[in-house]
Amino acid sequence: MAATRTLSHTVAVIKINNPPVNALSTPVCQALIKELAEVKKDPSVEAIVLCGANGKFSAGADIREFSSAARRTVSLEDINAEIESTTKPVVAAIEGVALGGGLELALSCHYRVAHIKTVMGLPEVLIGILPAAGGTQRLPRLIGIPAALDIIVRGRHVPATEAFQLGIVDEVVPSSAIAAAVQMARKVIGKPMDSRRLSTNAVQYNINVDAFLDTALEKAKRQFRGAQAPLACIEAVRASAQLPYQRGIEKERQLFASLWATGQPQAQQYAFFSERNVGKWTLPSGERWDNVRPCQIRTAAVIGLGTMGRGIVTSLSKSNIPVIALEQDTKQLDSGKKAVNSLLEREAEKLKKQGNSFAEGNGLGSVHFTLNFEDLKNVDLVIEAVYENMNLKKDIFRKLSSIMKPDAFLCTNTSGLNIDEIASVTNRPQLVIGTHFFSPANIMRLLEVVRGRHTSPTTIATAMSLGKMLGKVAVLVGNCPLFVGNRMLGPYLEQANYLLEEGYYPEEVDQALEEFGFAMGPFRMMDLAGLDVGWRSRMEKGLAGSGVPPGTPARQREGNRYCPLADMLCELGRFGQKSGKGWYQYEKPGGRHAHPDPWVRDFLAKYRKTYNIKQQAVHPEQILQRCLYALINEGFRVLEDGIASGPEDIDVIYNNGYGWPKHRGGPMYYASAVGLHEVLMVLEGYHKANPDVPSMKPSFLLKKLAAVGGPPIKEWRTQLGKLPNKL
Numbered sequence: 001m002a003a004t005r006t007l008s009h010t011v012a013v014i015k016i017n018n019p020p021v022n023a024l025s026t027p028v029c030q031a032l033i034k035e036l037a038e039v040k041k042d043p044s045v046e047a048i049v050l051c052g053a054n055g056k057f058s059a060g061a062d063i064r065e066f067s068s069a070a071r072r073t074v075s076l077e078d079i080n081a082e083i084e085s086t087t088k089p090v091v092a093a094i095e096g097v098a099l100g101g102g103l104e105l106a107l108s109c110h111y112r113v114a115h116i117k118t119v120m121g122l123p124e125v126l127i128g129i130l131p132a133a134g135g136t137q138r139l140p141r142l143i144g145i146p147a148a149l150d151i152i153v154r155g156r157h158v159p160a161t162e163a164f165q166l167g168i169v170d171e172v173v174p175s176s177a178i179a180a181a182v183q184m185a186r187k188v189i190g191k192p193m194d195s196r197r198l199s200t201n202a203v204q205y206n207i208n209v210d211a212f213l214d215t216a217l218e219k220a221k222r223q224f225r226g227a228q229a230p231l232a233c234i235e236a237v238r239a240s241a242q243l244p245y246q247r248g249i250e251k252e253r254q255l256f257a258s259l260w261a262t263g264q265p266q267a268q269q270y271a272f273f274s275e276r277n278v279g280k281w282t283l284p285s286g287e288r289w290d291n292v293r294p295c296q297i298r299t300a301a302v303i304g305l306g307t308m309g310r311g312i313v314t315s316l317s318k319s320n321i322p323v324i325a326l327e328q329d330t331k332q333l334d335s336g337k338k339a340v341n342s343l344l345e346r347e348a349e350k351l352k353k354q355g356n357s358f359a360e361g362n363g364l365g366s367v368h369f370t371l372n373f374e375d376l377k378n379v380d381l382v383i384e385a386v387y388e389n390m391n392l393k394k395d396i397f398r399k400l401s402s403i404m405k406p407d408a409f410l411c412t413n414t415s416g417l418n419i420d421e422i423a424s425v426t427n428r429p430q431l432v433i434g435t436h437f438f439s440p441a442n443i444m445r446l447l448e449v450v451r452g453r454h455t456s457p458t459t460i461a462t463a464m465s466l467g468k469m470l471g472k473v474a475v476l477v478g479n480c481p482l483f484v485g486n487r488m489l490g491p492y493l494e495q496a497n498y499l500l501e502e503g504y505y506p507e508e509v510d511q512a513l514e515e516f517g518f519a520m521g522p523f524r525m526m527d528l529a530g531l532d533v534g535w536r537s538r539m540e541k542g543l544a545g546s547g548v549p550p551g552t553p554a555r556q557r558e559g560n561r562y563c564p565l566a567d568m569l570c571e572l573g574r575f576g577q578k579s580g581k582g583w584y585q586y587e588k589p590g591g592r593h594a595h596p597d598p599w600v601r602d603f604l605a606k607y608r609k610t611y612n613i614k615q616q617a618v619h620p621e622q623i624l625q626r627c628l629y630a631l632i633n634e635g636f637r638v639l640e641d642g643i644a645s646g647p648e649d650i651d652v653i654y655n656n657g658y659g660w661p662k663h664r665g666g667p668m669y670y671a672s673a674v675g676l677h678e679v680l681m682v683l684e685g686y687h688k689a690n691p692d693v694p695s696m697k698p699s700f701l702l703k704k705l706a707a708v709g710g711p712p713i714k715e716w717r718t719q720l721g722k723l724p725n726k727l
C-alpha cells in the first residue's frame with residue numbers, strides 16, 4: 001500500500017509508505033489523491049495529519065521516474081493545491097527527511113510539526129532541476145526571498161531547529177512528531193485557515209528584489225560555471241515576487257522544461273545514482289557488498305601528520321572515531337598537532353552551527369598524539385600517510401606487521417604505489433588495502449579503495465564501510481600504477497603541456513577548461529599540488545634529471561614525444577604555490593591567488609625558439625578535445641584492464657575528486673553524450689598526425705563500443721563483461 005489511513009478520534013492520519021525513502025512515485029501520488037478525496041467527504045474527519053512511514057516524511061519525487069518511459073501522469077503541484085484548498089486543517093508530521101517534493105508537500109499543509117532530528121530542504125538543484133511542485137513560490141512566501149533563495153540555490157539540508165527559527169515549521173518536538181501533529185490538528189479545528197494557505201499570501205520584502213537577485217545571478221554564474229539549474233532557481237524565485245501565484249507556477253514549469261532540454265538534469269541524475277551504485281561492489285569471485293560483513297572500527301591510527309595525515313585524522317575524529325596520530329619527531333608532531341587542533345576547532349564550530357550537541361553523540365572523536373609506535377598496537381585500523389616513497393612505506397609496514405594486533409587492518413594512503421609490494425613485507429597481506437584520500441582529506445568526498453592481489457573481501461567491506469562512516473563516497477578500484485583518477489590525469493596533463501609548446505599560455509588552457517566547468521584548470525591544479533611531486537616521480541623513473549641517458553633529445557623519451565617544461569621550472573625552484581612561483585606567480589610563497597606571469601610567457605617564447613617549434617593554430621575547441629579525450633581514452637583503458645568495474649565508478653571518482661563539473665555527469669558520461677564515434681574520430685586523427693604520442697592511440701574498448709554504434713552508457717557493461725576484471 002503506497003499510503004495508509006488510520007483515524008485518531010476525528011483526525012485522519014495519512015501515512016506515505018514507499019520504502020526506503022517514501023519517494024513520491026506515481027502510485028504514491030495516486031494513493032494520496034484517493035485518501036484525500038475520501039477524508040474530505042468523510043463527516044467523521046475534522047482534521048488531517050500527513051506523515052511518512054518508518055520515520056521518514058519523504059525524500060521527494062521519485063527521481064527514477066523523471067527519465068523513465070512511463071512519465072508521471074500525476075502532477076505533484078496539483079496534489080499540493082488540493083491539500084492547501086482543503087477546508088479541514090492539514091498538519092504535516094515531519095520526521096527523518098522532508099526533501100524536494102517532500103518539503104513542497106509539507107509546505108502545502110496548513111501547519112508543520114517536525115521531529116528535532118529531521119532535516120529538510122529543496123535539493124533539486126543538486127540533480128539539475130528546480131523545485132517544481134510550488135516550492136519556489138511557496139517558500140519565499142513563507143520565509144522571504146533571501147532565506148528561501150539560500151536554501152533553494154544551495155540545495156542544502158536545513159536542520160529542524162534552524163527550520164523552526166526560519167519559520168518553516170511551527171513546532172519542533174523531541175518525541176513522536178505524528179503524536180504532536182495529531183494534538184496540534186485537534187487544537188486548530190475550526191480556526192480560520194486563510195493565512196495558512198501560502199499560495200494566497202504575498203511575498204514580503206523590504207529589499208530591492210531585482211538588484212538582490214541580479215547580484216545573486218552574477219555570483220551563481222561565476223560559482224557554478226555553466227550549471228543551469230542554480231540560475232533557473234533564481235529566476236523562479238524572482239517570479240514569486242513579481243507574479244501572482246498561478247503565473248509563478250507556470251514560470252516554474254517552463255523553467256523545468258527548459259532545464260530538461262539542456263541535458264544537464266539527466267547528467268546530474270546519472271551522477272546521483274552512480275554515487276549510490278558504486279557502494280554496491282561485487283568481486284569476480286561472487287563476494288559482494290551485501291554478503292560480506294565489515295568489521296567494526298572502534299579505534300584508528302594515522303601515521304604521518306603532513307597535509308594528508310592531518311586531514312585524515314580530522315576526518316576520523318569528525319566521525320567520532322578515536323584516533324592515535326603518530327609522527328617521527330617532536331617538531332613534526334607539534335606542528336601536526338597544532339594544525340589538527342585548528343582543523344578540529346573549525347569542525348566543532350560547524351557542528352555547533354548545525355545545532356548538533358556533543359552530548360547527542362555527534363561530537364568529535366578524541367585524538368592522542370604520539371611518537372611511539374607501541375601506542376598503536378591495539379587499534380583496529382591504521383592508515384599510513386607518509387610521503388610517496390616505497391622504501392619508507394615498506395619499513396613502516398614491516399614495523400606495523402610486528403607491532404599491531406593480528407586482526408588489525410593496515411591501510412596505505414599512497415596515491416599510486418603498488419599495494420602488493422607494500423603488502424609483501426607484512427605477515428597479513430589479506431588485511432592490507434589502499435585507502436587513497438584526496439586533499440584536503442577532511443573535506444574532499446572521494447576515497448579510492450584499492451584492492452591488492454591478496455586483500456580479503458572482509459578487508460574490502462571494512463574499508464568501504466569506513467568510507468561511508470567518514471561521509472565519503474568510496475569507490476573500489478584495482479591495483480595498477482596511479483590507480484584510476486591519477487592514471488587518467490597523466491595523458492590530460494601531457495596534452496596541456498604540449499599545448500604550451502605549441503603556442504598557448506597556462507592561463508589560456510586553464511580558462512578553456514574552467515569555462516567547461518572544471519573547478520580548476522590543469523596548470524592551477526599542478527601549482528596547487530606542487531610541481532616537485534611529479535618531478536620527483538619522473539626523476540625516479542629516469543625521465544628527468546641525471547637519470548636521463550646521455551644524448552637523449554630534450555623533447556623525447558624512449559622514442560616518444562616528451563615535454564620537459566615542468567622539469568625546467570622545477571630546476572629553477574618554481575614548485576607552484578608553495579614556492580610562490582610555478583606556472584603562475586603568487587603574492588608570496590604559500591599564496592593562493594594565481595596571476596599570469598610575464599616571466600613564463602618569455603620563458604615559453606625562448607623555449608619555442610630554442611627548439612624551433614612552430615606555433616600551430618590550435619582552435620580553443622581543440623584545447624578541450626585534446627585534454628578531455630586524452631583523459632577519456634585512458635578511462636577506457638582503465639575499464640579494458642578491469643581496474644574499475646564500470647564507467648560509473650570512473651565518473652564518481654572524477655566528479656568527487658578531480659573537480660569535474662557534475663552537470664556534465666563525469667568523463668565517461670560526457671564521452672557517451674558527445675558520441676563515442678566523434679571521440680574516436682578525433683583521437684584517430686590526432687594519433688595519425690602524432691604517432692609519437694601513444695596515449696592518444698584510441699583504446700581497444702572505445703573502438704569496440706563505437707563499432708557497435710556507441711550504445712548508451714548503461715549498456716557498456718554488456719561489453720565489459722567479456723573483459724578481465726582485476727577487482
Ligand SMILES: CC/C=C/CC(=O)SCCNC(=O)CCNC(=O)[C@H](O)C(C)(C)COP(=O)(O)OP(=O)(O)OC[C@H]1O[C@@H](n2cnc3c(N)ncnc32)[C@H](O)[C@@H]1OP(=O)(O)O
Binds near residue numbers: 276
Ligand atoms: C516535478 C516535481 C518535482 C519534484 C522535485 C523533487 O522532489 S526531485 C527529488 C528531490 N529529492 C532529492 O534530491 C533527495 C535525494 N535523496 C537523498 O538526498 C538521499 O537519498 C537521502 C534521502 C538524504 C537519504 O540518504 P541515505 O544516505 O540515507 O540513503 P541513499 O542516498 O543511499 O538512498 C537510499 C535509496 O533511496 C534511493 N533514493 C533516495 N532518494 C530518492 C528519490 N527522491 N527518488 C528515488 N530514489 C531515491 C537511493 O537511490 C537509494 O536507492 P538504492 O536502490 O538503495 O541505491
